[in-house]
Amino acid sequence: MGAATMTASTPARSRSAARVGINSRAVVMAVYLIFLLLPIYWLLNMSLKTNTEILSTFSLWPQSPTLANYATILTDPSWYMGYVNSLIYVVMNTVISITVALPAAYAFSRYTFLGDKHLFFWLLTNRMAPPAVFALPFFQLYSSVGLFDTHIAVALAHCLFNVPLAVWILEGFMRGVPKEIDETAYIDGYSFGRFFVKIFMPLIASGIGVAAFFCFMFSWVELLLSRTLTSVNAKPIAATMTRTVSASGMDWGVLAAAGVLTIIPGALVIYFVRNYIAKGFALGRV
């Protein structure tokens, strides 16, 4: 789809008449956004149908819209607790990642110290580590320390890729803050802790916002580790969704409804940080 629009609109753009330019831009964006939204719309469509309607008739919109699928999920604790579990460990992970990444990013952005470059790359390598490599050792490690099937286990496991990312993003933002600000604050008698919390953190607020957004995002979407490390008490929604495969075949309606519900937290987060994202993306390096 993308290739077709590219060839169709490039000649129009190069003619560079302003109005044609704007229109072709709008067309490109419209086509792309439709491409993005169509599968999501189809999921929504499915979630509002009963399973019999899905399998018997093919229609572009629900013939008899029903909320029965959502009712199934929201009234059954084994379903909705999945959402609660996911949100608990995602928030824990975001808080832990940002808290430990802030001082480290400050150190990398301000000081040269023994082995700093190697350390920075070593941190990044953990972002490159395939979760599949770590699934089994994690399972054994957390079982042996008695953390298996707890929220904190998943939160800590996700730190593997979120902490390096947070350090990387925050370091980019902190480098943009002039060093004179630190020095002036120290001359004014601020201690390191007070300066960091009162002056420095507000300055890089949008950076913290962007880093938190990415931590939330990568922890929320990850399945392999969170599924491996949990069985009942901390089972994430993503793993619960595999339940819809039963002996009587797939319950497509409930599966679709569960999918739609997993999109909502992400959509809310995007809505709240939308200004940070535009600004943050531009200011920092990520």
Next chain:
Amino acid sequence: MEKTVNHKAWFLVLPVLVLVAFSAVIPLMTVVNYSVQDTFGNNQFFWAGVEWFDEMLHSKRLWDALGRQLIFSAVILAIEIPLGIFIALNMPKRGFWASFCLILMALPLLIPWNVVGTIWQIFARVDIGLLGATLHALGISYNYTQDAVAAWATVIVMDVWHWTSLVALLAYAGLQSIPDAYYQAAKIDQASRWSVFRYIELPKMQGVLMIAILLRFMDSFMIYTEPFVVTGGGPGNSTTFLSIDLVKMALGQFDLGPAAAFSIMYFLVILLISWVFYTVMTNLDKRQGF
């Protein structure tokens, strides 16, 4: 910016070090441990040396998976990077429509990966999915559970759907940092649209584009959940990428030794390629004085 030499800065890095050591070094050592030992059950291990590495290096299964993986990552980068730049160039610069596009584009990024798989599984089915049914109605034979080509096409389109926005958002951020004066100067010089792109926009996007390429390479190289949900690695082994193969081996068949040797080599390949990217990237940074 000039940095001061201060070895006490290690204390600031310490929390990260402890945390990552717990969640990365200990598991990694477990893997190394398994890779050089053999077991007959009962937790009794025997030294096996490089036996597993040798076996894996001569395993056709591993090389096939690696080949599929490399093709997949190359195709993904070849489509997503140009398309992402193209989308970024067409995005509204500011105002309501800019945030409107940003929000909608970020949406696929925040959908859990298995749900992305589910969405496409439903969307591409011939009986109940819009895409599958449309293609079927057009008379194109398409069945991603039986036809390897269709399975590949589905997985690639899915990844493009899922991740192009990330590239576009990064490129967009790079474009936003270009001062208006640059464009005005180009206009005075009567520069063509192509030369504005080639000599102003592309160099300014270089930094973020390297990040985009690095992120997309790493993530596509470790892709697991989405193809696993849609195709389960099939039909046959045609979409069994490295991670899918590894999980099959480690958690499915519990072949700890070979799986551990596989893990280490897998990790080293990613590390090597990423190190090349990283070195190129930091050199670019230095030259541009970021």
